[in-house]
Amino acid sequence: MAKVPVQFTLNGEEKAEFVESGATLLKALRDKMGDMSVKSGCQQGTCGSCSVLIDGEIRLSCLTLAETCSGTVIETTAGLAESGVLHPLQRAFNEGFATQCGFCTPGMLMAAKALLDRNPQPSREDVVDAIAGNICRCTGYEPIVQAILAASRSNSVNAA
Numbered sequence: 001m002a003k004v005p006v007q008f009t010l011n012g013e014e015k016a017e018f019v020e021s022g023a024t025l026l027k028a029l030r031d032k033m034g035d036m037s038v039k040s041g042c043q044q045g046t047c048g049s050c051s052v053l054i055d056g057e058i059r060l061s062c063l064t065l066a067e068t069c070s071g072t073v074i075e076t077t078a079g080l081a082e083s084g085v086l087h088p089l090q091r092a093f094n095e096g097f098a099t100q101c102g103f104c105t106p107g108m109l110m111a112a113k114a115l116l117d118r119n120p121q122p123s124r125e126d127v128v129d130a131i132a133g134n135i136c137r138c139t140g141y142e143p144i145v146q147a148i149l150a151a152s153r154s155n156s157v158n159a160a
């Protein structure tokens with residue numbers, strides 16, 4: 001299969017690679033760029049585990065062609081912590097027991113980050129809407145909702 005060049009910024013670092021034409025961003029991130037924080041679940045757009053931010057918007061990397069991402073800025077959970085300090089959302093998930101098996105967690109964190117970046121003080125309804133595309137089989141969702149609300153109340157998120 002033909003290879004095509006892609007270049008984008010991934011968690012603040014410039015990346016340039018050749019990927020197979022038609023390869024998904026999910027595959028490019030995991031197989032070419034070694035970002036295993038992006039989880040591969042259903043691979044058909046229904047679970048949300050592969051969610052990343054592209055130019056600040058939440059997107060499903062399993063439904064996004066890598067070759068359409070050139071020139072964009074991509075964020076994944078691998079880039080959330082800074083200098084070894086957890087992002088407030090990561091801290092809130094940890095402290096609020098919002099993670100069990102953890103498979104949904106990267107997608108949940110990115111959906112939550114997209115929300116807080118545009119709406120630092122969301123209502124509970126806003127939070128529920130923001131994670132509506134992300135399936136969790138373990139937690140019953142309430143600890144996740146509470147963790148996102150807790151992070152929104154922390155000064156560090158609002159100052160970030």
Ligand code: FES
Binds near residue numbers: 061062
């Ligand atoms: S792996 Fe992309 S939505 Fe499930």
Ligand code: FES
Binds near residue numbers: 103135
């Ligand atoms: S913590 Fe297991 S799927 Fe959400």
